[in-house]
Amino acid sequence: MNDAKEPSSSNSNFSNEFQSSQQMDWLRVQDSLKGKLITEDDFKWRLPTREKEGSCEILKYVGGVDLSFSKDDSSIACGTLVVLDLTTHKVVYEDSSIVRLHIPYLPGFLAFREAPVLLELLDKMKNNAHCFYPQLLMVDGNGLLHPRGKFCFGLACHIGVLADLPTVGVGKNLHHVDGLTQSTVRELLQAADSPKHVLLLIGDSGCTWGVAMRSSEGSLKPIFISVGHRISLATAIEIVRMTCRFRVPEPIRQADIRSRERLRNNQ
DNA sequence: GCGACAG
DNA sequence: ATCTTGTCGC
Secondary structure: OOOOOOHHHHHHHHHHHHHHHHHHHHHHHHHHHHOOOOOOOOOOOEOOOOOOOOOOOEOOEEEEEEEEEOOOOOOEEEEEEEEEEOOOOEEEEEEEEEEEOOOOOOOOOHHHHHHHHHHHHHHHHHHOOOOOOOOEEEEEEOOOOOOOOOOOOOHHHHHHHHHOOOEEEEEOOOOOEOOEOHHHHHHHHHHOOOOOOEEEEEOOOOOEEEEEEOOOOOOOOOEEEEEEEOOOHHHHHHHHHHOOOOOOOHHHHHHHHHHHHHHHHHO
C-alpha cells in the first residue's frame, strides 16, 4: 500500500520547483522593466480643468481595461479595452478578445497573466492609427502599490512601460504592502478629516505607495490609486476623481461591464 | 512555522 | 476573478 502513486504530491514537487524558477524569471523581468519606469507627469496634453498659457492638446480620450472570466472554465477570459470621451462621458471605442490563459493567477504576478491580452488590444488600435487611441489608460489593478515594491511593480506599471503610455492603477482591494492592511486603512480614512476623502498610503518604511480614496459619496469602501507610468500621484488622483460617477472610475467600470457581457453572449 | 496575498 | 436576489433609497 506504500507504492500507491500520489500523482498530486509527486507532481507538486516538480510543479513547485517549476513555479519558483518561473517566478524568479518574472522578478527579473519586473526589475528590468522598473528601470524604464517614469513616475512623474510626462505627456504633452493638459487637464481640462487646468488653465494654462500656450496651446497644448487637452486630455480627452481616457482608456480603461479589464478582464472577466468564465464561471465554468476559469482559464477562459475576455479582455476588454474601452475609450471614454471626457467631454461627453461616452464610450467612443470598444474592443475585446476572448482568450485561453495558460498562466495562473499568483499574487504579485498578475501582470504576467493579464497584460498580454490587453497589450494586444492596445497594439491593434495603435497600428491602425486610430484617432481615439487613449492619451491615458486606467488599469484594473495596482501600479507602484506592490508587495515587493522595491524592485517590482503591478499590472498598471507593466502595461504602461510596455505600451509606453501614461497609466494609472486602480485597485478595489488593497494588496497588503509595507504594513498597510485594508482594515487599518479604512479606519484611518474614516478618522481622517480630509475634505477630499483621500488618505495617503504611507507604509512602515515611510514610503508612499498611493492613496485610498472614497471615490463617490455613496461608498464607504475606498478604491486604491497608485502611479502606473508617466504620471504623478497628484495628477493620477485628479483624473480618477474626474471619471468617478460611481465607486469605480467609468473607463474601468465600462470595460468590466462590457467584458462580462461579451463573455455571456459569446461562450 | 503560520497566515495573508491585486485579479 | 466567480458563486448569487431581493431590497431599500435617492
